[in-house]
Amino acid sequence: LFRSRPGTDAAFALGMAATVVEEGLVNEAFVKDQTDLPLLVRDDNRLFLRESDLKDDGHPEQFFWLDTKTKKVAAAPRGTLALGKVDPALKGSISVTLADGTKVTCRPVFEHVAKRLKDYTAEKAAAMCGVDAGMIREIARKVAKGRTKTLGSLNNAGKYYHGDLIERSQLLLLGLTGNWGRKGTGVQAWVAALFDGWLMGAAKPAAGQEITQALWGAYQNFVGAIQKEDPTMTKELATIEFTKRSVAGGAGWVPPVFLWYNHAGFDKNWQRAEWNDPTMPRPFESYYREAVNKGWWAGEPTKGIEPRVFIECGGNALRRTRGGRKMLVKHLWPKLKTIVTLDIRMSATALESDYVLPIASQYEKISFGIPSTHTMNLTFCDRVVAPIDEARTEIDIFGLLSKAVQERAIARGFVTYKDGSGAQRRLDDLYPRYSMNGFMENEDAVADEMIKDTVITGALPPGSSLETVRKKGFIRWSGLGMNARALGQATEPEPDSTFAPYRNHTEKKEPYPTLTRRAQFYIDHEWFLEAGEELPMHKDAPKAGGDYPxxxxxxxxxxxxxxxxxxxxxxxxxxxxxxxxxxxxxxxxxxxxxxxxxxxxxxxxxxxxxxxxxxxxxxxxxxxxxxxxxxxxxxxxxxxxxxxxxxxxxxxxxxxxxxxxxxxxxxxxxxxxxxxxxxxxxxxx
Missing domain, CATH: 2.40.40.20 (Barwin-like endoglucanases)
Structure with missing residues (x-):
């Protein structure tokens, strides 16, 4: 039994990775086949060697490695992970002539990794994380020689300031030892996808599987068009690209950080240098403005738009938001005209709302468990009793609200408006559009429609319905469906078998959805290079909240x-x-x-x-x-x-x-x- 100091998981993982490299335990075949560690990086600017470096019309995302057989630079294929006749080098260097005639020395990412890991020998890592050096070595050997699996999104490391470094370090250990893409290995994160019928209803103008078939066909055509633009893209890559483009086109998704920054007082917190990482080269505001000005976030959502109505449904903002009541009630609440909470109880947010709308609890309505590959089943909870008093389902409540808004808009003659993105919206037909002409008033019909729509996308087997799930209580997933998060699992579900993500990459050699099309550990983004985080490393958590022990x-x-x-x-x-x-x-x-x-x-x-x-x-x-x-x-x-x-x-x-x-x-x-x-x-x- 051992414990690492809180927040030092990266040092612990890197100490094991260093042991794997030192003792020659690296799974070189896996590293060459799956990762970016063989790709060449320029010594002069620490950037990947790209085809655009070698010729004026070269592709900016074509990368290279050094072939040990020919001793020459060779292009790494973008459409497959298969190495073909090439044997990429993990060590060594080569001089390359650029388009302007300049000669630069390049070496594989693996050499940079090996150099960084010298800062994380078992003894050095032990001093950082508190785990005995002998224990670090012992566990590293077991990881290298056996099967290792991490559950639960890498232990929720993302809730730490440097959680990304923790996750990248743990993944580096798994990558060096070939520990993903087969049973009993890898990372299995919370997916929240697969049940496509949940979101399909939002896109349908009316009920019926023929409409779903039409939408599904159009969706496949969009994804197919992206694949035609770049034939090296798999369905997984093209679906993710489609999802990114749909957001850029103003699909209504806004990261809440912009609301917190512009309207909830968090700008003052985030700009406090003493609460940030002391190695951050520039002030926080400088990075924030650069990201917005370069269009990385399609402008600055919520900037200049004062919030007026806050509706909390399915959450508890005053408890769950970091800063809680101190930030939201003090800074955001005074800007709001109306605060509404939908809940089964008087939560913290409900207690500070203008209106509390009681919703049916889980046994008073039809509900489904959060879909994921952990259980491999769509799980079902049926209505046992009717909702008490004024409680309604969420679908019913938003239906009543949309009907009231429609009636009020017509009475006021205010039937069209432009939303925050500039899109024209109508209010005089709000309820028919929301309810699919009243279809959503029937709870059983809605649940049945969701299941049957998911059959069409392939995530549930043919014949699945509300009737079948009521008899059994669950339905096993038959496919990944249409959602980009689900397709990112890169493994087709198999009957009566456990699920191991990323088998499409390890077995079918399909590329990863990264810049290099490989499991990528080296990030040559200018900010990461500036921060020294182009590769995984350990950093102590900053003194967020003040200098306290x-x-x-x-x-x-x-x-x-x-x-x-x-x-x-x-x-x-x-x-x-x-x-x-x-x-x-x-x-x-x-x-x-x-x-x-x-x-x-x-x-x-x-x-x-x-x-x-x-x-x-x-x-x-x-x-x-x-x-x-x-x-x-x-x-x-x-x-x-x-x-x-x-x-x-x-x-x-x-x-x-x-x-x-x-x-x-x-x-x-x-x-x-x-x-x-x-x-x-x-x-x-």
């Missing part, structure tokens, strides 16, 4: 099943009955704090009060506050999120580069919470 970590608590049950009386009886902060015995003794004593947790953002649970499960220097607690469970309604600055790593605004382009449901850029700095003190009065 304790690091806050979190996780999903074990006692509520889901945050909607966090204040449930029966669930509270399974633990201490109230929120609590976990603190190590050493830190508690230093602060003269006893178990179950009420303390104040504070930093430059603010403070909140909570009882302490003294436990060796927390390391010295670490405090653990599990998430999900409602702010109203704390004195003065000041909760844990109120001291989270919600920092954004500047590199996550980078764009205009291969795979570094926004597309919906990727959750980036996202404010982080783990690794926030704070301290704890006794409450003396």
């Amino acid at each position: 304790l690091l806050i970590t979190s996780g999903h608590n074990r006692w509520s099943v889901h945050s909607t049950n966090i204040a449930n009386r029966r669930m509270l009886q399974t633990h201490r009955g109230a929120p609590h902060l976990v603190m190590s015995p050493a830190d508690a003794t230093e602060r003269d704090v006893e178990d179950n004593e009420m303390v104040e947790v504070f930093n430059d953002m603010g403070s909140y009060q909570t009882p302490v649970k003294v436990s060796a499960s927390a390391q010295p220097g670490q405090i653990i506050m599990y998430n999900g607690w409602e702010p109203y469970q704390f004195p003065n309604w000041d909760g844990p999120s109120d001291i989270e600055p919600g920092m954004i790593k500047w590199l996550h605004f980078a764009g205009g580069y291969g795979h570094l382009k926004f597309w919906p449901t990727q959750w980036q850029p996202a404010p982080v919470c783990r690794g926030t700095r704070a301290d704890v003190r006794k409450i003396t009065n």
Whole structure:
């Protein structure tokens, strides 16, 4: 049993990667076949060698490697991962003559990786992460010689400021050892795709599978047209490209960071240099403006448009948003004319809303589990009882709202308007369009339509319907369907078999959806080069929240099943009955704090009060506050999120580069919470 220091997972992974390289345990066949490590990088500017460097009309995304057989530079194919007759070198260098006659030396990415890993020998990594050097070596050997799998989006590393470095480092270890694309290996992340009928309804003007067939055909034609533009694109690559283009065309998807930055006060937090990474070369605002000015985000959504109505449905903004009530109620709420929450209970957001619309709970309506390849099934929850009192399903409530808006618009003679993107919208036919001419008033029919639409896209087997799922309770996925996130799993589901992502890459040699068309570890984007993060590395979490000695970590608590049950009386009886902060015995003794004593947790953002649970499960220097607690469970309604600055790593605004382009449901850029700095003190009065 061992524990690494919070936020040092990258150092731990790189220490193992260094051991793999030092001891000759690299799976060279896999590395050459699947990754960018054989591709050549120029010594003079640290950029990939491109065809556009070699001739004036050269392709800017054609890359090269050094063939050990001919000792010459050879083009790496873009349409396949198959090496053909070439044996790419992982070591060595070659002099290349550029289009202007200049000679430059180039060497494979692997050489740059090997050089960087010298900073992460087992001993050096141990000093960073706290895991014994011998243990690092032992685990590295096991990873190299066996099958290794990581579940759960790389342990939610993305909630750390440098979570991208943690994930890239862990993936580098898996890549060096050939640990993805086969059973028992790789990364299996949360997908939230496959059930295409969910979103298909939003595009359909009326119900019926013949309309779905027409839309599905048009969608395939769009994807096919992109493949004709570039025949080296697979269906996966073309679908992702289509998704990116649909956003650029104004499909209505807006990353919430622009709302937070322009209207919720986060601009002040993100611009505080002392809360950002100290190695950030320029001020945050400089990167933000450059990203917007270069069109990487199709302008600056929400800039100059004052928000007026906030509708919360399916979430709890005042609890879940980093900064919580302190940021939103103080900065955003005063700008709003109307705040509406749809919920089954009085959540923190509901308590500070103008209107609370009661929705049916999961047993009062038909619902489906979040679709993913973890379960490999569409899971079903049926309506057991009718909704009580005024509660309605979400579909019904938005139907009533659209009907009321339509009636009011007609009465006022205000039937057309332009939305934030400049598109003309009509209001006098809002309800028929929303409800597909009343079809959505029938809950059973809507659920059946969703399932049958998903059959058409191939994600569910023929004959699937509401009737069949009611009999069995679930339906196994038969394909990946049409969603780009699902196709990114790059493995077709098989009957009665576990699911291992990326087999299309390892077995069929289909290229990856990256700039280099390979699993890419070297990012030669100008910002990444400037930051020294062109390759994975370890960086300590910045002092977000101020220069304080304790690091806050979190996780999903074990006692509520889901945050909607966090204040449930029966669930509270399974633990201490109230929120609590976990603190190590050493830190508690230093602060003269006893178990179950009420303390104040504070930093430059603010403070909140909570009882302490003294436990060796927390390391010295670490405090653990599990998430999900409602702010109203704390004195003065000041909760844990109120001291989270919600920092954004500047590199996550980078764009205009291969795979570094926004597309919906990727959750980036996202404010982080783990690794926030704070301290704890006794409450003396």
